[in-house]
Amino acid sequence: MVSATRSGAFYALTAYILWAVAPVYFKVMNDVSAPELLSHRIIWSFLLTLGLIFAFRRRAALMTALRSSRTRWNLLASTTLIGFNWGLFIWAVQSNYMLSASLGYYINPLMNILLGMIFFKDRLDKVRTVAALLCVAAVSFELIQFGRLPWVALMLATSFALYGLVRKKIGVDSFTGMALETGLLLPVAIGYLLFTTSATSNLSVNSWSVNALLFAAGPITMVPLMCFAAAANRISLTTLGFFQYIAPSGMFLLAVFVYGETLSPGKLVTFGLIWSALLLLTLDSLRTLNRNQSAKRKLKAANVAASPK
Numbered sequence: 001m002v003s004a005t006r007s008g009a010f011y012a013l014t015a016y017i018l019w020a021v022a023p024v025y026f027k028v029m030n031d032v033s034a035p036e037l038l039s040h041r042i043i044w045s046f047l048l049t050l051g052l053i054f055a056f057r058r059r060a061a062l063m064t065a066l067r068s069s070r071t072r073w074n075l076l077a078s079t080t081l082i083g084f085n086w087g088l089f090i091w092a093v094q095s096n097y098m099l100s101a102s103l104g105y106y107i108n109p110l111m112n113i114l115l116g117m118i119f120f121k122d123r124l125d126k127v128r129t130v131a132a133l134l135c136v137a138a139v140s141f142e143l144i145q146f147g148r149l150p151w152v153a154l155m156l157a158t159s160f161a162l163y164g165l166v167r168k169k170i171g172v173d174s175f176t177g178m179a180l181e182t183g184l185l186l187p188v189a190i191g192y193l194l195f196t197t198s199a200t201s202n203l204s205v206n207s208w209s210v211n212a213l214l215f216a217a218g219p220i221t222m223v224p225l226m227c228f229a230a231a232a233n234r235i236s237l238t239t240l241g242f243f244q245y246i247a248p249s250g251m252f253l254l255a256v257f258v259y260g261e262t263l264s265p266g267k268l269v270t271f272g273l274i275w276s277a278l279l280l281l282t283l284d285s286l287r288t289l290n291r292n293q294s295a296k297r298k299l300k301a302a303n304v305a306a307s308p309k
Helices: 004-028 034-055 059-067 069-094 098-120 127-148 152-172 174-195 208-215 217-232 239-241 246-259 265-306
Strands: none
Touching: 004 217, 004 239, 004 246, 034 059, 034 069, 034 174, 034 208, 034 217, 034 246, 059 069, 059 174, 069 098, 069 152, 069 246, 098 127, 098 152, 098 246, 098 265, 127 265, 174 217, 208 217, 239 265
16 A cells, blocks of 8 residues: 555656656757647557557447547547647747746646536535635736736636546546547648648658657657556645645746746736645645545554444
8 A cells, every 4th residue: 555655656756746847848849830830749649549559458448439439529529628728838938938838737737617507507615715816816916017917828728727636527537538638629730731731741751860850859748648647546635746746846946047037027017816725625625635534544553443442
């Protein structure tokens, strides 16, 4: 049990660190347009995922998902959302909006709370109410201070939260879902590469180093996803949630200290409000986790005391 927890924490840490440094790759590939890079991400992710499904003999799950009309319709929705999210993220990183991308993934847990209220009739306790109000204050401040909504952050957060909601309804494992989603996007990706006039779209005339970097879009997508799936099988979602802020924090540090994006006082206020909201949620989750563990220990002790000697 302890070994599984430790390995789960290691896989979670690896997944979120890889997601945190992923923008470096998209910066390195700045000469390749976002749509073209997205196309390569789709193609190589599909081929890698399909290979993993056959290697681990998960074809039955894939065929079961394909036979369900409900699953197919839901997958169409999740495919649209993840394609949009990936494309916007690549564009944001390449266009020097990495701070906005970071803000979007900080907002994502708060967006999940909102969707829980809308779709699952979840009730907000005092902590989540305050956290939600802080998020609204952050967005409102951004609008007043800069005269516009933080649309990149909001669209990234909303699309990814909706994607998670749809995937939860589908109920397929991550590899099956990714294979089907990238498979649906495959004709669009191939079509784009066939008709674009980009200098790097023709793999046969590229140098091996350029093609290797384009192929790397697949592993960069799949390796953290595999680590995340391994972590989710070993530790609770509550524990996993404590790692989720590593990725946007890494993006934030890269944006400010490596790529020189300006962190104005106004932008810092926006982040401060969101960080305050997330701190409240984290402390509340820790309190709940400690309470549950204490209750389990008391129940175990009561069972031991009640057992016949």
